[in-house]
Structures are given as structure tokens and as C-alpha cells.
Amino acid sequence: MAVSNIPKYHIAMIPWVAMGHMTPLLHLANELAKRGHTITYFMPRKAQLKLQHLNLYPDLITFHTITIPHIDGLPPGTEIATEIPISLCPLLAEASDLAQDQIELAFRANKPNFVVHDNVYWMPHLAKQLGIKSICYNVVFAATLALVFVPGRNFPKDRPITAEDLSQPPPGYPSSKVVFRGHEIQPLMMITMPMGKNITFYERMPNTKSLCFSPDQCYLQKHINTPLEDQWDKWLGGLNPGSVVYCSFGSESILEKEQFQELVLGFELTGLPFLISLKTPRGCATIEEALPEGFEERVKGRGVVYGGWVQQPLILKHPSVGCFVSHGGPGSMWESLMSDCQIVLVPQIIDQVLNT
Template identity: 30%
Template sequence: MENHATFNVLMLPWLAHGHVSPYLELAMKLTARNFNVYLCSSPATLSSVRSKLTEKFSQSIHLVELHLPKLPELPAEYHTTNGLPPHLMPTLKDAFDMAKPNFCNVLKSLKPDLLIYDLLQPWAPEAASAFNIPAVVFISSSATMTSFGLHFFKNPGTKYPYGNTIFYRDYESVFVENLKKRDRDTYRVVNCMERSSKIILIKGFKEIEGKYFDYFSCLTGKKVVPVGPLVQDPVLDDEDCRIMQWLNKKEKGSTVFVSFGSEYFLSKEDMEEIAHGLELSNVDFIWVVRFPKGENIVIEETLPKGFFERVGERGLVVNGWAPQAKILTHPNVGGFVSHCGWNSVMESMKFGLPIVAMPMHLDQPINARLIEEVGAGVEVLRDSKGKLHRERMAETINKVTKEASGEPARKKARELQEKLELKGDEEIDDVVKELVQLCATKNKRNGLHCYN
């Protein structure tokens, strides 16, 4: 990559870990290519970022606090989706919108060369435009899901071109109806795409989503630029010792990692079925369980009676958080039982693990269908009402991790890992070329000259 003048980039992700994490990863990639990055978010969101910023990035990634208004039902610790009670999500979106004046002050103070923003704040590129700052949307969900949703907005009443493999099942129809609604959130997303300067950045790579990138570009009339998987490298931490020591005692490929994301809370019924499914599978497992903030829940009381005694040393249940990347790279882990959030899908592909797909809501069912289309995993099928069954879960876990019928998925996962290793940061270099062009154009327009 050729040298270029140093440019200042301001990033504004949505207030969710699943959004902030890829923005931080992109920031780290850009700083290695002569960019200064300012990552702007609420103090509650930034608190989880500080611990990830090593000394290496302390001079090139700067954290900027965006203060949301104080609302009686939304104290400062709830200015993030992490642990947020679901009923407060609309309130958080409103509070984020109300932070626009504070964000304008940030723009005025920093005077960045470029704004990179998320899908839920169309007011951000609007504010940047007032300061003559180019703005690019960075989407951290899949091109498949994004093109699927935009299709129904642009072409109501028509079938998605790849509907034979990418679809919602009948029991997931509520998500389809939500996509077809022209409500406030839908217009937020579409406006964010329309206001992006010439290009759209999206997390992913064309080897698995090529036709979906092309269709998304067709729908938007903009160049869609992949940024790669943006997966964080595992970091050693003494607090993880208990988990890793337990895992070290297992046989190679014998264990599955089970996690349903940082912001989805399982119902009691699903908790019990998953527990029984893991028990029936007779496979070693690490299962991460999470509960909303403020709920003092005893794990033993949420699981079937006698569960821990029956699984014994075969299972480890972790409350709250586990070092996911480190676990997935361990040789004794042979599969990932996942909700199919896009970050988790990218991790599984980078680390060469097949997925036992158990989507719960939002974009996850579409991601699960993509995984099956690619051949890197198998979905646990529910009944016609969407109910999860322990026997099907156990069967699918065994198929993906042990049985001969699951070898194609295991092989495909390894192939994708090899492809990603060979590609390296190829996508990021293309991203940098696009961003440099936007920054340079802005500075020329303002009468500034950039020298290499």
C-alpha cells in the first residue's frame, strides 16, 4: 500500500457491542495505514473498549465521549444495548437521536476529514454535510441480509432473487413483516445508505457473498466495498485461566462452544431444551449464558434439576462472558453452536470451525441459511411453530462434530480459513484507496493540499 498523507477519521457506531467491535477492528486496521481515528460513543459503551486498546493504539485511536440526554427511565449505565432490558430499546434510540447537537459539537471541534457512521443515525451524515465533511456508512451485518431487507423496501410485492436458499421460515414471518413495514427504523436504515458518499463499506468477503454484494450494489446504485471479516485476534488474560485449563484437559476437536450472543436472553423454555440437547449429545461443551442487567438469577435455578450432576466434567457453564476468540482457536474445540450473529459467523470462518446454527431473531435466520448454502454448517431445525427440540439439537451437534455425514461442513470450514489466511488484508487495502480518495477530494475542495 502506497504512503499517503495522514487523515483524521471520526467513527460513530450504534451503541451495541456487535457494532462497536467491528468499528474498533476497522479502526485498528486503518491506523496501521496512516489514519488517525476518533471513535465516538457513549461513556457506557466506551467503557468496554478501553480495556481492548493496547499501548500500540493509544496514540492513533482516540475515544470521544458522546453524551446522551439524561432521561428518568434511561440512566447513564443504560446508554448501551449491553444488558439493556428489551423494552427500553426504543427509548435508547430516541436518546441517541437527541444527542445530535452534542455530535455536531464533536464535528466542530475535531474537524475530521471523514465520518464513518452506522445504519441507525441518518442525522450523522446530515450533520457532517453541514461541515463539508464526506460521510461513509459502514454496515456490520451481512450483504446477504442487507440486500434481502432492501429488496423488500425497493421492490414491494416481488420475490427476492435468491429466495430458494435465502428466506425466513413460516414461523419467522414476523421478521419478514417487519422488513416490509415502512416504519421509522426502516427509513433510518435506507436514509443512512442513501446519504453515504459514493461508496458503502460492509463487513464480509466476496468468496461467500459475491452475488449478494453485487445485488446490494445494484439496489443502492453505489459501489459496495467489503472490509473483510474484521475478527479480533485472541488476547491472553489471567482471568480466563479456569476456562482454558478445563479446555486443555479435553481431546482434540471433542468440545463445542455454545453461545447466543451478548445481547440476546434465552427464555426459560429454550434454556431447558438447550440444556437437555447438550446433555443428550454426549459431547463436551462450554456454554455461555447471559441475563439482563439487574436480574439476580441463580444459574442452577434456570436449568433442569440435576443437570450439573448428570453432565459432570463434560460441561462447563459460564455466566456472562467468555474469551470467545481464544476458545474458538483452541485445538480441542470442534464446533460452534451459534445464534449466527454476523460477528460470530465471521469468527467461525476465520478460525475454521463448522457451525451448528441455532438462529434466534433479526438477521440471524438469514445468516444461518447462508451458512448452509456455503456448506460451512448445519441448522438445527425447529418444528412448524418455531419450537426448539432437544433431540434435533443433539443430532445436529453430533452430525457436525463427529459423524461422517458432517465431514463436508468440517472440510468447508477449513477451506474458508485457508482462503482468509491467503487473502490477508487485501480488502482493507482496497478500502484505504477509497477512503484516501474521499479525504483528498474533501481537502482539495477546501483549498488544502496533501503531500505524501
């Protein structure tokens, strides 16, 4: 069938409210819009401000702003995971679930054909009620999801996995929303990054088709022509090819001050030029306050420690950058695999350990 003859659909997209989840879903939206489909992308206002420059088809991709309700324990005004430590993400997930009424109202008004979501446990049920087909698009590796759904469980090998199987926690495992809600995620299709034999778990889930993709298929930034910001282009342009070590631990990792100082002192000892992009450590007001005494003077002109957002894919593709020190998060894994940099991984939480 010719591309021009393929039916055009209205597709809703609802990612988990973290930059590493929202960004690849927006790349997917661009690919779908390039083929003529219309997209309604649901996200909080603060996320829209960070991502709207990546929308290559504003005539087809519409950002629909949702309000994340406040709940006790979550800092007022929190909308995206980059604003809080990882330990508070379960509260943000709980608050995000409370936006269900807003999304349902928009669905009833706009009637999308499909909804692509990122493990929103209640979405398949809502979509089925409204006659919408649901697709679970996981930006993490299959192994991570298998661990979340089946920590320590022994499922029968002689029959398909059932919803009842999934609803039972393993012996000795404390009950939680993750364990008991895992069985509710039964969309039309589950899309994920493969890792070894873990994908066979999804192939056995009831009423679900699974599709694997590789980094070059899912990280679709090759069409984005945004130039590297001038300050980094000039600085990197004055250094030898392949000489710079770039370090970033993603948009959610926050180090203790002592960890931060050990890390930057290690980069100083390499003798190589370096660019470090990290969030301000706990207990510090600024990156500058957290730096070891005399550090800035000793590395002046050779090393930069920056606390703001950077264009990581473009930095990794710069000829002067030869090594990437990363936390091993899914987004950074994709970006590193799409570059020619050597990779050094410093995992901090379970999915990053599996990725490493």
C-alpha cells in the same frame, strides 16, 4: 505510492451501541492506526470499559465518551444493547439519536476528515454540513440491509434508485422510522459483507459507492495477542482435542427459562464436554437459579454453563473446541468462519436467519 507517503487522516467512528457492532469497528480502527491515521472513537462509558483492552494504539486511537439520554420506556442508565432485550433496541436507537448534539460539538472542535458510521441515518447530512466525508460501515450482510431498506418493494430496473423511491414504503407496509429514514443513508461509500446478488441494490443507490469485504478482511483480530483467561485455558487444556462443544447466542439474546433448560439438557444428552455462555434467562436472577434440578451435579467436570463475558475468538481457536453452536449473528459468523470449528446455527431473528 509507498505507505510512508500516504496522507494521514483524522477519522471519527460512530457505531451502533451493541458489542457486535462496536468490536469490529475497533478492529478497523486498529488497522487504520497501524497505518498512521488518528482515530476518535465515539462510544458510551460502559462500552469503553468493555473494549479498551482491544485498543492496540492508544497513542492514536482516542475514546470519546458520549452520554445516552434517558427516554421513557428505557431502563434508567441503559447505554448499550447488551443491557436490554432486543425488543427495546428501537428505544435505545431513539435515545442514541439524541446524542447528535454531543457528536456535532466534538466534530466542530476536532474537525475529522472522515466519519465512519454504522447506519446512523442523520450522519451523512451532518457530515456534509461540516465538510466531512461519510462512510457507512455495515457489519451485517448485504442481504439484511436490503431487506430493511426494501421489504417487498419492486424498484425500476431501467434507471438508478432515487431518494424518492427509497422514501416510499411498499404496499401494505406500516410506516416506520426505518422505512422512511432509509433513504437518507447516502454516504460517500457503503461497506458491507456480500451475500449473493443483494449487493447490486447498493450499487444502484444514488451518489454512493459500495465496497464488499470478506470475514478475514473485516474481522481483524489476528494482531491481538491477549491470552485466554486462565480459568478457561486450564479447563479446556485438560480435554481432548476437538472434543468440546461451545455454545453462545451473542450479547443480546435472552432466552425464556424453559428454552434455556431445554438447551442445556440437550447438551447434557450429547455426552460430550461443553461450555455454554448465555445471558441469564428472563425471570431469573442468576444462571444457577435457571438450571434444571440436579443438572450441575450430573455434568460436573464435563460441562460448564457461564453467564459472564468470555473471549469467544480465543475459545474458538482453542485446540479442544471442535463445534460452535451459535445464533448466527454477524460477529459470531465472522469468528466462526475464522476458526476450524464445525458450526451449528440456531437463528432467532431475521438477519440471523439470512446469515444461516
